[in-house]
Amino acid sequence: MAGILTYALHYEGAFNKNSLGAVSEGAKLAKELGAESHAVVVGGDDLTDDLCKTLGKYGATKVFRVKGEEGLAQPVVDAMAKVIEENGQSYALFGGGLLGFEIGAGLTARLNAGVTMEVTAVKVQDGKLVAERPILQDSAIVDVDYVGEPGIIIGRLNAFEIAEGGDGDAEVVDVEVSFSEFSNKCKMVQRGEQRGADVNIEDADILVAGGRGLGKAEGFQLCEDLAESLGGAVAATRAVVDAGWYSYSAQIGQTGKTVAPKLYLAAGISGAIQHKVGMQASENIVAINKDQNAPIFEFSDLGIVGDLNKILPKLTEAIKAKKGG
Ligand SMILES: Cc1cc2nc3c(=O)[nH]c(=O)nc-3n(C[C@H](O)[C@H](O)[C@H](O)COP(=O)(O)OP(=O)(O)OC[C@H]3O[C@@H](n4cnc5c(N)ncnc54)[C@H](O)[C@@H]3O)c2cc1C
Numbered sequence: 001m002a003g004i005l006t007y008a009l010h011y012e013g014a015f016n017k018n019s020l021g022a023v024s025e026g027a028k029l030a031k032e033l034g035a036e037s038h039a040v041v042v043g044g045d046d047l048t049d050d051l052c053k054t055l056g057k058y059g060a061t062k063v064f065r066v067k068g069e070e071g072l073a074q075p076v077v078d079a080m081a082k083v084i085e086e087n088g089q090s091y092a093l094f095g096g097g098l099l100g101f102e103i104g105a106g107l108t109a110r111l112n113a114g115v116t117m118e119v120t121a122v123k124v125q126d127g128k129l130v131a132e133r134p135i136l137q138d139s140a141i142v143d144v145d146y147v148g149e150p151g152i153i154i155g156r157l158n159a160f161e162i163a164e165g166g167d168g169d170a171e172v173v174d175v176e177v178s179f180s181e182f183s184n185k186c187k188m189v190q191r192g193e194q195r196g197a198d199v200n201i202e203d204a205d206i207l208v209a210g211g212r213g214l215g216k217a218e219g220f221q222l223c224e225d226l227a228e229s230l231g232g233a234v235a236a237t238r239a240v241v242d243a244g245w246y247s248y249s250a251q252i253g254q255t256g257k258t259v260a261p262k263l264y265l266a267a268g269i270s271g272a273i274q275h276k277v278g279m280q281a282s283e284n285i286v287a288i289n290k291d292q293n294a295p296i297f298e299f300s301d302l303g304i305v306g307d308l309n310k311i312l313p314k315l316t317e318a319i320k321a322k323k324g325g
Helices: 017-033 049-058 073-087 097-111 217-230 238-242 273-279 295-299 308-324
Strands: 004-007 037-043 062-067 091-094 114-119 121-125 128-135 140-145 151-155 171-175 206-210 233-236 263-267 284-289 302-305
Touching: 004 017, 004 073, 017 037, 017 049, 017 091, 017 097, 017 121, 017 151, 037 049, 037 073, 049 062, 049 171, 062 073, 073 097, 073 171, 091 097, 097 114, 097 151, 114 128, 128 151, 206 217, 217 233, 217 263, 217 308, 233 238, 263 308, 273 295, 284 295, 284 308
Parallel strands: 004 037, 004 091, 037 062, 062 171, 091 151, 114 151, 206 233, 206 263, 263 284, 284 302
Antiparallel strands: 121 128, 128 140
């Protein structure tokens, strides 16, 4: 058993929360297997020794650092394939998200490996990893284990919790990778800056989520005002992002992001199962809906039956007054 290799994505000098969750999970599992926990990072000069070493805090013992373009899948596939071929890690682990899915799929094809996506938990059984994957719209869970090595495990976004269980700094190992010709055929031109896309909703403690009940795109102003007064961020349902009312990056649910903030305030959201699976782990769920039979009330801690056009501005006003007072 030669260890677990986890991909850690960084941006502007910090590793993202989802990646730190995956590194922590990789370390926990490696410990149970009696194996090593490694991480791979790809990027430029911002990947300093000091930054890479911090992954030790989350349990990585070794960090393989590769110079290349961050944020694109193909260079990372090349990097991870080389690290695995040279070091023989038995598993590659990803925190999920679109980039994780893309890299994981590419690595699977490159290494002729087995892959499981949308994994919500991983356990050790008979000295091997077994991935738990929800199926049939999350109504059942299947166990998946791997025949041969490496096994590729791609988590659902934010499925793995961050844990600072490491013993100290990670060892940083530079790896030279000659990228495939096709890997350099994509360039990052610009990171998207859609409305609402500048806030990382997975990291927010408070989310004010809006649905079709907002009536129109401009209705999101009510959510933005409330989120601002609370120091939170804005999230959305698929119905409204499909309608072009808000950014796709804010979509919560089965085909969007999975979040678990301290407070999830849902305004004008019916609570469809596909939305629920992305936010049900929130610590406190507050729902505002004018229909007292809306399914969202079945899994809310506090339900308010009423018109969001009246309630949201009043709430924002009250919070501002309290903060100002
Ligand atoms: C394969 C698949 C994947 C999907 N993935 C996702 C996903 O990832 N995320 C997601 O969100 N959905 C997803 N969906 C869509 C999902 O099934 C629902 O259609 C969607 O979540 C509904 O969005 P909504 O709650 O905004 O709209 P609606 O269901 O139309 O609900 C609007 C609610 O607003 C209330 N309302 C209206 N006016 C007011 C008012 N003035 N004040 C207060 N309340 C009001 C209504 O009573 C209603 O309950 C998916 C569907 C499929 C088939």
